[in-house]
Amino acid sequence: MRLTMPSRNRHKGGVEEMGLNPYIPKPVKIIRVKDETPDTKTITIGPKPFDEFTPGQFAMVTVYGVGEAPFSICSPPSDNNLQFSIRKMGSVTTAIHEASPGDEIGVRGPYGRGWPLGEMRNRDILLVGGGIGFAPLRPLLLHLLENRNKYGRIAVCYGARSPSLLMYRDEFEEWMKQGVDLYLTVDVGEGDWKGNVGVVTTILDKPSLNKAETIVCTCGPPVMIKFVLKKLVELEYSKENIYASLESKMRCGVGKCGHCHFGSKHVCIDGPVFKYDEMATLPKGMSPF
Amino acid sequence: MKMFSIREENLKVFLRELSLKHVLIAPFKRDGYFEFDVLRNPDDFNVNYTNTRLSPKRFFMPQRQLVFKHYPRKGFTEELKENSSVVLFGIRPCDASALSVLDNVLLNPPHKDALYENRRKNAIVVSLSCTKPMTECFCNVFETGPIRGTGEDLTFTHTSKGFVVEARTQKGIAVIGEFGELFREADGEMLNEYNKLIREVLDEMGSRLKVDKTRLIGIEKEAGEEFFQLNAQRCIECSLCSFACPLCYCFETEDYWEKDSYVRFRGWDTCISPLFTKMASGLDPRVTKADRLCHRFCHKLSRIPLTFNAYGCVGCGRCVSLCPAGIDIREVLRKWG
Numbered sequence A: 001m002r003l004t005m006p007s008r009n010r011h012k013g014g015v016e017e018m019g020l021n022p023y024i025p026k027p028v029k030i031i032r033v034k035d036e037t038p039d040t041k042t043i044t045i046g047p048k049p050f051d052e053f054t055p056g057q058f059a060m061v062t063v064y065g066v067g068e069a070p071f072s073i074c075s076p077p078s079d080n081n082l083q084f085s086i087r088k089m090g091s092v093t094t095a096i097h098e099a100s101p102g103d104e105i106g107v108r109g110p111y112g113r114g115w116p117l118g119e120m121r122n123r124d125i126l127l128v129g130g131g132i133g134f135a136p137l138r139p140l141l142l143h144l145l146e147n148r149n150k151y152g153r154i155a156v157c158y159g160a161r162s163p164s165l166l167m168y169r170d171e172f173e174e175w176m177k178q179g180v181d182l183y184l185t186v187d188v189g190e191g192d193w194k195g196n197v198g199v200v201t202t203i204l205d206k207p208s209l210n211k212a213e214t215i216v217c218t219c220g221p222p223v224m225i226k227f228v229l230k231k232l233v234e235l236e237y238s239k240e241n242i243y244a245s246l247e248s249k250m251r252c253g254v255g256k257c258g259h260c261h262f263g264s265k266h267v268c269i270d271g272p273v274f275k276y277d278e279m280a281t282l283p284k285g286m287s288p289f
Numbered sequence B: 001m002k003m004f005s006i007r008e009e010n011l012k013v014f015l016r017e018l019s020l021k022h023v024l025i026a027p028f029k030r031d032g033y034f035e036f037d038v039l040r041n042p043d044d045f046n047v048n049y050t051n052t053r054l055s056p057k058r059f060f061m062p063q064r065q066l067v068f069k070h071y072p073r074k075g076f077t078e079e080l081k082e083n084s085s086v087v088l089f090g091i092r093p094c095d096a097s098a099l100s101v102l103d104n105v106l107l108n109p110p111h112k113d114a115l116y117e118n119r120r121k122n123a124i125v126v127s128l129s130c131t132k133p134m135t136e137c138f139c140n141v142f143e144t145g146p147i148r149g150t151g152e153d154l155t156f157t158h159t160s161k162g163f164v165v166e167a168r169t170q171k172g173i174a175v176i177g178e179f180g181e182l183f184r185e186a187d188g189e190m191l192n193e194y195n196k197l198i199r200e201v202l203d204e205m206g207s208r209l210k211v212d213k214t215r216l217i218g219i220e221k222e223a224g225e226e227f228f229q230l231n232a233q234r235c236i237e238c239s240l241c242s243f244a245c246p247l248c249y250c251f252e253t254e255d256y257w258e259k260d261s262y263v264r265f266r267g268w269d270t271c272i273s274p275l276f277t278k279m280a281s282g283l284d285p286r287v288t289k290a291d292r293l294c295h296r297f298c299h300k301l302s303r304i305p306l307t308f309n310a311y312g313c314v315g316c317g318r319c320v321s322l323c324p325a326g327i328d329i330r331e332v333l334r335k336w337g
Helices: A015-020 A091-098 A138-148 A169-177 A220-233 A276-281 B010-021 B092-106 B114-121 B170-178 B188-208 B219-223 B227-233 B241-244 B289-308 B318-322 B331-337
Strands: A007-009 A026-037 A040-047 A058-063 A067-072 A082-087 A104-111 A125-130 A155-162 A181-187 A216-220 A244-245 A273-275 B003-006 B024-031 B033-038 B065-072 B076-082 B086-089 B123-128 B152-161 B162-167 B183-185 B251-258 B263-267
Touching: A007 B092, A040 A091, A058 A082, A058 A091, A067 A082, A067 A091, A067 B251, A082 A091, A125 A138, A125 A220, A125 A244, A138 A216, A138 A220, A169 A181, A216 A220, A220 A244, A244 A276, A273 A276, B003 B010, B003 B188, B010 B086, B024 B188, B076 B114, B086 B092, B092 B114, B092 B123, B092 B289, B114 B123, B152 B170, B152 B188, B162 B170, B162 B188, B219 B289, B219 B331, B227 B289, B241 B318, B289 B331, B318 B331
Parallel strands: A125 A155, A125 A216, A155 A181, A216 A244, B024 B086, B086 B123, B123 B152
Antiparallel strands: A007 B076, A026 A040, A026 A104, A040 A082, A058 A067, A058 A104, A244 A273, B003 B162, B003 B183, B024 B033, B065 B076, B065 B263, B152 B162, B251 B263
């Protein structure tokens, strides 16, 4: 039974009106679709539906008629467009993989807490990524490179299951040219791979940084984060300076739907970037310890 | 706040007047149970009920609710706003308190749940004090009843000489003002009976269950796994506890194409479901039923308090009386409270 008569409130998703109801996505066009790895595509959408964001924040992406899911923004804040690297996994990601330029998708955000840019000023920075976990680290890396003189040395340790699953391969050379110490590793070598073979923890000792002062940002599968954190502490990086981006199922992105409420933290509001000691307070299953 | 009174025979007049100006929702007996619904005939209302089987949260967070319609050809998104004024009469103080907890969670800035806010702001909540609580009730633990709750605009208490009426908010005062001829100031004799009633009911409930609720914060550390594993062996994951709960607010969304537009609906979800935290990749931070039961209890008693400064349980007793497996949140309270 309908208790109340609905009144029609039409809008085209202007910024002011969007603020009233956080659940309404703004329609945006797909500009480009790029194959990143055999199972991952990077889509570029534009124009950017929101002005500012911090690297590490995420947005909720709607495929109309299919569903909505959270994705890390993987383009830097200075970009006029927005990029997401999306691995084919469930119904929403499969629909995105089937989309082509010109198609319309819905976006709302930016949500969550990004990487601690304020803490990074004049410090050495180490980024540790695993597989598609590099997606939230890429906007950070590109942002750091755009403001190169404000930060110390930048090192990247990046691992994937196989060489073809390393994302953003065509950008590696450019990163190194701009002074990034890039260390790569794969679990299983294939083809003409001449680099390191082994999990990412086997190359963590390679960067030469001022360990006590280095800010470490990591993202990857939960089991990788677990062992990376362990190894970082062994290598005498300061717990104070270690951050990781965690993932969780989400429906609203704004702390209402309950899906990402673990312990006293919402991944969507208090995260997805958590500090080392905050992760220790999360309940088992969510905590990487 | 000022105390008023209304004569017993005037209650029906009051309800009839209310139903002319607002959509009046009140509990009445249907198919053997008291349930909230639109009260078309005030004669159907009878004060002799303990509580409704299902909670009144569906009037603020419907089981299924349209979030938006998106018309791809015209390129715009339409949201539906409901703006009829609703009076919820006869809600028990525990359920009214649940609304104030929901306010804490869903209207917590910076992002407000616009769908909930819209319904909440258009509603006048009138509670009816419990003078004979159910055996499963434990609202005394969270101080959400039995006479006064925290989320209501007006509180009615039944005494032998009519109803004592307390205006709790500006909205409530406005209602009294609107129907001024039906209300008068409560006299001393009536207030004495009212105060005596509060003492009696509280004493009776206190003798059943006495718990220090502040000790519940952080129980997951103390509780360990054994208790939840034992309960998980009985739980059949029917999720009745979540759906009957007046403040389980978790929701899930579904999208599909309907006639000329893409629509998104949202509906109640439950943390007892094995799919609640499972991601498309297959990863699940809460794999076992015991983990999920632990979350259900700890979320209400410890995690919501830590995050939103309110308890996630109001002691209405619905999950206790409805659970087909006999899982009882009061066991948690007795053990660790």
